[in-house]
Amino acid sequence: MTLWNTAPWLVWCIVLPLSAGILTFLFRRAAPWIGIASALGSAIAVAGLAAQVMHSGPLRYSVGGWGVPLGIDLRADGLSVLMLVMSAVIAVAVSVYAACYFSDTDAADKHAAQAHQRAYFWPLWMFLLAGLNGLFLAADIFHLYVTLELLGFAAVSLAALAGKRAAVVAAMRYLLVSLSGSLFFLFGVAILYAAYATVDLTALAGKVQPGPLAWSALALMAAGLLIKGAVFPLHFWLPPAHANAPTPVSALLSALVVKASFYILLRLWFELFSAVVTPATATFLGLLGAGAILWGSAQALHQPRLKLLVAYSTVAQLGYLMLVFPLTQNAGSALTAWSACVYFVLAHACAKTAMFLAAGNIAHAAGHDRIADLDGITQALPLSVAAFALAGISLIGLPPSGGFIAKWMLLQAAIGSGEWGWATLILAGSLLAVAYVLRVLWHAFTQVEVARPLHRVPRTMEWSALALSLLAVLLGLMAARPVELLRTGAPASIHAPGQT
Amino acid sequence: MTLEPYLLYALAGVGLFAIGLYALIARTHLLRKILALNVMGTGVFLFLVAIAYRSEPVADPVPQAMVLTGIVVSVCATGLALALAHRVQTTTGRMVLPENDESGA
Numbered sequence: 001m002t003l004w005n006t007a008p009w010l011v012w013c014i015v016l017p018l019s020a021g022i023l024t025f026l027f028r029r030a031a032p033w034i035g036i037a038s039a040l041g042s043a044i045a046v047a048g049l050a051a052q053v054m055h056s057g058p059l060r061y062s063v064g065g066w067g068v069p070l071g072i073d074l075r076a077d078g079l080s081v082l083m084l085v086m087s088a089v090i091a092v093a094v095s096v097y098a099a100c101y102f103s104d105t106d107a108a109d110k111h112a113a114q115a116h117q118r119a120y121f122w123p124l125w126m127f128l129l130a131g132l133n134g135l136f137l138a139a140d141i142f143h144l145y146v147t148l149e150l151l152g153f154a155a156v157s158l159a160a161l162a163g164k165r166a167a168v169v170a171a172m173r174y175l176l177v178s179l180s181g182s183l184f185f186l187f188g189v190a191i192l193y194a195a196y197a198t199v200d201l202t203a204l205a206g207k208v209q210p211g212p213l214a215w216s217a218l219a220l221m222a223a224g225l226l227i228k229g230a231v232f233p234l235h236f237w238l239p240p241a242h243a244n245a246p247t248p249v250s251a252l253l254s255a256l257v258v259k260a261s262f263y264i265l266l267r268l269w270f271e272l273f274s275a276v277v278t279p280a281t282a283t284f285l286g287l288l289g290a291g292a293i294l295w296g297s298a299q300a301l302h303q304p305r306l307k308l309l310v311a312y313s314t315v316a317q318l319g320y321l322m323l324v325f326p327l328t329q330n331a332g333s334a335l336t337a338w339s340a341c342v343y344f345v346l347a348h349a350c351a352k353t354a355m356f357l358a359a360g361n362i363a364h365a366a367g368h369d370r371i372a373d374l375d376g377i378t379q380a381l382p383l384s385v386a387a388f389a390l391a392g393i394s395l396i397g398l399p400p401s402g403g404f405i406a407k408w409m410l411l412q413a414a415i416g417s418g419e420w421g422w423a424t425l426i427l428a429g430s431l432l433a434v435a436y437v438l439r440v441l442w443h444a445f446t447q448v449e450v451a452r453p454l455h456r457v458p459r460t461m462e463w464s465a466l467a468l469s470l471l472a473v474l475l476g477l478m479a480a481r482p483v484e485l486l487r488t489g490a491p492a493s494i495h496a497p498g499q500t
Numbered sequence: 501m502t503l504e505p506y507l508l509y510a511l512a513g514v515g516l517f518a519i520g521l522y523a524l525i526a527r528t529h530l531l532r533k534i535l536a537l538n539v540m541g542t543g544v545f546l547f548l549v550a551i552a553y554r555s556e557p558v559a560d561p562v563p564q565a566m567v568l569t570g571i572v573v574s575v576c577a578t579g580l581a582l583a584l585a586h587r588v589q590t591t592t593g594r595m596v597l598p599e600n601d602e603s604g605a
Contacts, residue, residue, distance in 0.1 A: 149573050149577070153580055156580065160584060160587070163587075165591040168584065168591050169592065169597060172584045172587075172588050173597055175581055176533055176537070179537050179577050180524055183517075186541075186544050186570065187517060187543075187547070190544055190547050190548050191547075193548075194510075197560075199562075
C-alpha cells in the first residue's frame with residue numbers, strides 16, 4: 001500500500017510511452033501489443049497519480065532530485081490529473097482500435113503506403129502520448145514550450161501518415177502554423193524570463209504585475225496558443241489536417257492535441273496572468289469563441305464529406321471552451337464556469353473520439369465518406385451508427401451526457417452573472433449541433449432495397465467507438481467526482497471571495 | 501540615457517522575429533517559409549542571449565540553456581519541415597502550398 005502511495009507515478013506517465021515509442025520503432029511486428037501495453041501501463045500510472053492527488057493534494061516532483069532552478073520539476077494538481085485521465089482513457093481505446101485498423105488487410109484504402117503507415121503509426125503515437133503527458137505535468141513555462149513542440153512534431157507527422165496529396169499538403173500547413181505558434185509562445189517565455197528571472201509557474205504566479213512586459217508576453221503567448229489551438233479565425237489549418245489523416249489519428253488530433261494548447265492557455269490565464277488580464281481581453285476571447293461556434297457549425301452543415309463535418313464540429317466545440325474567459329469575470333460564478341469548461345474538455349474528448357472512430361468505420365465500410373451516399377449504412381453497421389448518434393447526443397448536450405452537464409454548468413454561470421448574450425449563444429450552438437448531427441443520421445437511416453457492396457468492419461473497431469460514445473453519455477452521471485477533484489489545487493483567482 | 505549593449509541585441513532579436521514573421525506570411529515558396537521560421541527562431545534566441553548578457557560578472561546560464569534546447573528543437577523542426585516540403589513537391593509538383601485544398605481526396 002505504501003508503494004502505491006509513494007511511487008513516482010508522474011514519471012511513469014512519461015517514461016512508459018517514451019520507451020514504448022523506441023520499442024515500437026525497433027520491434028515492428030510486436031508494435032501493436034507494445035503500444036496497447038504502454039497505453040494500459042500509463043493508464044495505471046495515471047490512476048495511481050489520481051489516487052495520490054485525491055489523497056494528499058497537489059504534488060511536486062523534482063526529476064533526478066535536482067530541483068529548481070537547475071532541474072526540471074513535474075507537478076500534478078486536479079486539473080492536470082483530469083487531463084491525464086482523459087488522455088489515458090482515449091489512449092487505451094484508440095490503441096485497441098488502431099491495432100485492428102492498421103492490421104486489417106481488407107482495409108478500404110489499399111494503398112501502397114499501408115505497411116508504411118503501420119510501421120510509423122505506433123512510434124509516433126507513443127511519442128505523442130509522452131509529449132502530451134509531459135505537457136500536462138509541466139511545472140515551468142519553458143518545459144511547456146518543449147513538450148508543446150514534441151507534441152506538435154508527432155502530431156504533424158501523424159497527420160502526414162496517409163501520404164496522399166491532400167494529407168501531405170494539410171500536414172505542411174499544420175507544421176508551419178504549429179512552428180510559428182510555438183515561436184510566439186517561446187518569445188513570451190523569453191520576455192517573462194527577462195522581466196522576472198524565473199520560468200517556474202508557481203514562482204511566476206505571484207510576481208507577474210500589469211505592465212508593458214507582461215502585456216506583450218501575454219499577447220505573444222496567447223496568439224501562439226490560439227493559432228495552435230485552432231481558435232476561430234485561426235482554425236483554417238484544422239479541418240484538412242484532421243479530415244485527411246487515418247481514422248485513429250484524426251480522433252487523437254481532434255480529441256487530445258488541440259486541448260493541449262487550451263490547457264496551457266487556462267494555466268497562463270488563471271495562474272500566471274490573473275493580475276494582468278482585463279475584462280476587455282476576456283470578452284475578446286469570448287467573441288472569438290462565439291465566432292468559432294457559429295462559423296464552425298455553419299461550415300459543418302455544408303460539408304459534403306463526413307470526416308470534414310466532424311472536423312468542423314471540432315472547430316465549433318473549441319469555441320465553447322473560449323467562453324470560460326468572459327464567464328469567469330464574475331467572481332460569484334467563476335468556479336462554476338471553470339469547472340464547466342474543464343468538464344467540457346473531457347466530454348468533448350470522449351464524444352469526438354467516438355465520432356471520428358464511428359465515421360472512420362462508416363468510411364471504411366462504404367469505401368468513401370460522402371454524406372449524401374450513405375443511405376442504408378445503418379442496416380450494415382448498426383453499432384457504428386449508434387456510436388455516432390450517442391456521441392452526437394453529447395456534442396449537442398442532451399441529458400444525461402457529459403456535454404449536457406458541461407453546457408448546463410456554463411449556462412448556470414452565464415445566467416448567474418446575468419450574461420444573457422452568452423447564454424443565448426450556448427443554446428444557439430446546441431441547435432446548430434442538432435442540425436449537423438441529424439443531417440448525417442438522416443442519410444444513414446434511409447433504407448435501401450438493394451444493399452450496396454460494403455467492406456467488412458472488424459468488431460473491435462465498432463466496439464471501441466461504441467464504448468467511448470457510451471462513456472461520453474455516461475460522463476454526465478458521474479460529474480461529482482471530477483468536479484470535486486478539480487478543486488484540488490485550483491488557481492486562487494477562480495475562487496469566489498469567502499470560498500477556499 | 502545611453503543604450504545599454506544588451507538592449508541593442510534584444511531589440512535586434514525583436515527585429516529579426518518581425519522580419520521572419522513578415523516573410524512567413526508574405527512568401528509562398530516553402531523553402532522561404534522554412535527559412536523565415538528559422539529567422540524568427542534566431543530572433544528569439546538572440547533575445548534570450550541578450551538577457552543572459554545582462555547579469556554581471558558572468559552571464560546567466562539559464563537563458564543560454566534555453567537557447568541550446570531551442571536550437572536542438574529548431575534543427576528537428578527544420579528537418580521535419582524540409583522532409584515534408586520535399587513530399588509536397590513530389591506529390592503536387594510544386595514547392596508551394598496550393599490554395600483551397602480543403603476537400604482533398
